[in-house]
Amino acid sequence: MKPIMQIYTKQNLIKNQFLILIRNISKNQSYLNSTSAQSASSSSSSSSSDDLILSKKLSQLSIDNNGIASLILQSSPVNALGIDLFREMKESLQILEKEKPKGLILKSNIKTIFSAGLDLKELYQPDQDRIKILWNLLQDVCVGLYSASYPTVAAMNGHSIAGGCALAFACEYRVMLPKFMIGLNETRVGLHIPKWLIASTKNILPRRLAEAALLEGRLFTTCEALKFGLIDEIAKDDDDLIQKSQIFFNKFNKTESLARATTKQYFRIQDIEEFKAFRKEDLETFLFIVNQEKFQKNLGKYLTDLKNKKK
Template sequence: MMSLVTFTRNNALPLLRTSITVRIQLNSASLSSLVRLEEKQGYAVVAMHKPPVNSLSLEMIQALSESLSELEKNKCKGFILTSACPGIFSAGLDIREMYQPTEERLKEFWSSLQTLWLQLYGSKMASVALINGHAPAGGCLLAMCCDSRIMVNGKSKIGLNETKLGIVAPFWFKDTFVNTIGVRQSERALQLGSLFTPDEALKIGLVDRVLPDPEAATAVAESELKEFLQIPAMARYLSKMRIREAALKDLLENREKDLNTFVNFATTDAVQKGLGIYLQSLAKKN
């Protein structure tokens, strides 16, 4: 049975003097089945659990939004964002949401993604991404929204590779990338759709630490989060906003325009053809 969850939250952006109204429609079991939320002493672990690759479908995006809202309601100070699926952090946006969609669902999908980014990138909570597997495209975006990124070494890669599917990363993806690795690295990587190994990601500042195994990475992620939590919360948050405020404000002021741009672009014949070819290639692999 579907239930409608509506809540209004302060966007934790005192500098922007604004609020976000989030309208979420999810299955009553979505939160527990798609996101494993474990509250620990002083912080929480938010683990994506949508096998096999934690693709960001509409329901997954909304479950993540609701998880963040739940933590805020419980006055949680910080969280670790990770995956409960071995070998994958998140494969990014679910391509099936964009291929031959209904306009209504496509708009809800993109609007929900906008909301999740605003929540995560502008959160007052301290956050650490524990990247325990591949993190292309939307998976990379989620990781970059966190205050620190810890990645497990191995064959996993991370980056914004949208151009390889014939898709252009929206301006707020770009802004997040630039704020993380700088203008020149972002310009080149966005054009080429580059995916980086853990060591390459560390070199350009896309991740902050690379650890040899999940156990070591988990320990460091916990230690890193506790270091953030030792700083007076408002001073830490306002300092973060000095970097992120402009990007957040840009999307807040241009949500409808960005939504229309995405819908118009995603439904063009060229993009639909490219997505169809990509989905066919995935089917052949399976």
């Protein structure tokens, strides 16, 4: 049996963590409660009244009159996830934790591409300090989305590959246009799937299917993704993507924001705490793999082939 003092200390720690969580969530509860409900029929026309919060080179953050935030990725040509884009996304998520919107729509303004994943050029013959920053930012953004106190939707207007899929999996709800691909194909390019991403995948797919898909590096078509549960809905066009996102947010009009946020945290707290415990190990594993001679050789060949295809 554990000593009484150890049990008492652990109970106090849990209690303190809960109180901190409640204070953080309730700080802006009045904003959420004052937000009016928006009907799905008017959702696609809301962009004209958006309040632009943060305009950067690679992304834009806005919140409309109904309290719905939009984080738009605009890093041509494929929304490759590099240091600069991650920094912008992290800043936007920090702003939203203070603003506490009614919901967040994560989307892309690049036709046919949600995100093609990590900027692989950063991984080839890498600067060690830069790839450490890159991986830490990937962790911050994905876990930040996953632990967000407000509802989140990935509105995918195109392919969502590798890191792009990780962003989508970190959101609560996923809507996608037809005839595109989604999946975590990291093992095909020689990278591992981190523990925190495996955890979020197992929350979406049955364990056996999740394991098979991640080991194989499988990509799913939109229809396959709906069938197996990677996405929640298929939208017919860009307007329908936003409309379906609005319908998802409206499901919570009758719920108390604090109660919803706290319940969400309880569902996800174990994954978040495990991430914190293994964060350093995750970075070390990433650095070990990226610096392998075989990985560098294969990545160099891949990037050369990709360059030749564009000629």
